[in-house]
Amino acid sequence: MNSERLLSTLRSVGSFILSRYGLQFRRRDRLEAWQARRLAHFMTRVMPQARRFSPPPGQTLDSLPLMDKATLMGDFAAYNTRDLSLEQVLPLAVQAEQSRDFSPTLGDITVGLSSGTSGAQGVFLVSSVERQRWAGILLARTLPRALLPRLLCPWLAPLRIAFFLRANSRLYTTLASRRIDFAFHDLTLGLAPSFERLNQQDPDVLVAPATVLRGLAQAALAGQLRIRPRHILSVAEVLESADAEAVFAAFGRQPQQIYQASEGFLGYTCEAGTLHLNESHLHIEPQWLDAAQTRFQPIITDFSRRTQMIVRYRLNDILRVAAAPCPCGRAERAIAAVEGRADExxxxxxxxxxxxxxxxxxxxxxxxxxxxxxxxxxxxxxxxxxxxxxxxxxxxxxxxxxxxxxxxxxxxxxxxxxxxxxxxxxxxxxxxxxxxxxxxxxxxxxxxxxxx
Ligand SMILES: [Zn+2]
Incomplete structure (x- = not known):
């Protein structure tokens, strides 16, 4: 293993251990104190490297202006610390989309297009260091304890993950390693062409949008699929109860949710089955939609990023807060549901x-x-x-x-x-x-x- 490879593995492992064992806040005041320390560092050391925040337009977080996808795209170079313009990065993203080869990078930067179905398309930048951290955090937050030995013990078979998405990205293939057998399935080809590869791999972990999980469940019930995944994650779409029931009927497992967008890894399901916001890694302000404070649009500040600045960025999603605290005891805010987008x-x-x-x-x-x-x-x-x-x-x-x-x-x-x-x-x-x-x-x- 060369030194760069070793370093990147250590970064993922470091993030994994920090997230899994270090950042388990049970008290809200401790979580907020941790966020305040990370934010102070981010606002003084990282943000000023991006033209938009040099000099900083405000001293405290809540004095900074709100941004959204349109703001980001309107002055693209000013919102990243490498001064990369849209003209420089867009050809790479478009070419990857057309050729379905998502491996090229711009130096150490991965360029991704957001899958927004309405409005303007977003372009997102992630460096290789951020990618490695992301992989560690994602696994730390989502992997059930029973599968951990497969990741950590060299004498066991590697963990097998099958991943269905509209577009692959270096972000996801970062997960592939000696301990992870990672298979990406391209959704533009439809579901049926994947069955043979899926049966061959027999994944331990199945990751797909809710509608695709439902399609795979139907295929399994019809005898076309023989896989027995032990852990099932729903991404990118609202998981409806009918989807979850179909998945349970076919595979005998309740699907868990990852709330992940181009803007960041926003939430995960805990062992009690509740969706929590990923507040150990992101600052999330609620913009309340109703007087009773049951629903909000999240305004996120990602203090873990070093390349593209996501600062008081308003997402188009509507979240409904859980009525009662989660029995798992985590201090990160519990969400009853991601209800959809504001235009729903x-x-x-x-x-x-x-x-x-x-x-x-x-x-x-x-x-x-x-x-x-x-x-x-x-x-x-x-x-x-x-x-x-x-x-x-x-x-x-x-x-x-x-x-x-x-x-x-x-x-x-x-x-x-x-x-x-x-x-x-x-x-x-x-x-x-x-x-x-x-x-x-x-x-x-x-x-x-x-x-x-
Ligand atoms: Zn919980």
Whole structure:
């Protein structure tokens, strides 16, 4: 093993040990004190290396302006410490996307495109040192104890991981090593071409978006797949209860969630099955959406980064906080659900017609669950005061449309909302690499103020 390779392994192992055994905060004040120390170092030593923060536009974190993907892309070079411009990095990312060869780097920098389905595409930079730390943190936070010996003991077989994503990246192949047999599956090819490789590898750990896990579960139940994964992780999409049930029926394991975006490794499921925010490595401010403080959009500051500056960066996601503390005792904030993206909130007039009120995607999804298996697939797009609903049904189509309309009217009545006009169509399967988006606000009704 040459010295660079040894150093990178040590970095991953170091991050692994620090995250797994060092950063286990049980008290919120200790966690916040750790964050404050890391933030102080980050704001004085790291941030000023990026043009945007030199000199710093504020002294304390909350005096800094908010940013989002549009801000980042609008002044790209100013937000990284290497002064890399979009023109320098974009060709590499686009070429990787087209050739499906994700190995080229720019020096030690990996360039990734975000899989945003709406709005502008994001470009993200990660250095090799950050990649190695990320690999260590990810494994420390997600790997169950029973699989640890496979990672650490040289006389056991390496840990086998199968990973399904829209695009591979050096970020993920960093996980491959002598102790990890890592197989990446490209979703643009569809699922069926993966079956043979999957059966051959027989992975211990299966990582995939929720819809893909469900597809693999169906294939296993149909006898096309013989794998017995011991640990199953859902990434990149909202994990619906029907997905989790299908996975459990096929593999006898509850899927756990990783909340990971191009912007960072944001959360993980603990051994009690609760999703926690990764606050040992990121500072996360809640921007509350409602007066009762049950839902928020996260504003993240990643004080572990050294290349691209993610500082008070507002994500488009809606998180619902857990009603009770998690029995595992971790101080990191517990999340009941990642409900979806901000443009998945649908808006309808209140019964008195004075304002628009939010109908949250998880409320809508749960309202439709009562239709049971009769409703196989659906998508809802709001345009003004009309909902366009495409569906695929197991029972006669017009019966299900009728029941769906009744369920929606009931749901609106429960929430004091005027029901939308409904127009029904047939659901068509999206291409295999597309992200599932069941609910989407295309155009808000005009002329009324929004009340969350
Ligand atoms: Zn927990």
């Amino acid at each position: 909130i649908l808006w309808l007039p209140s019964l008195d017609g004075r304002q628009l009120r939010a109908l949250y995607p998880d409320v809508l999804r749960r309202g439709l669950l009562m239709l049971g298996p009769a409703l196989e697939e659906y998508e809802i797009r709001q345009q003004g005061l009309t909902w366009h609903i495409n569906l695929r049904t197991r029972e006669p189509y017009s019966d299900v449309c009728q029941r769906l309309a009744e369920a929606l009217h009931r749901l609106c009545a429960e929430h004091d909302l005027s029901p939308p006009g409904l127009s029904f169509g047939h659901w068509l399967a999206p291409p295999p690499q597309a992200k599932r988006r069941r609910i989407q606000m295309l155009q808000q009704p005009e002329g009324l103020p929004c009340m969350y």
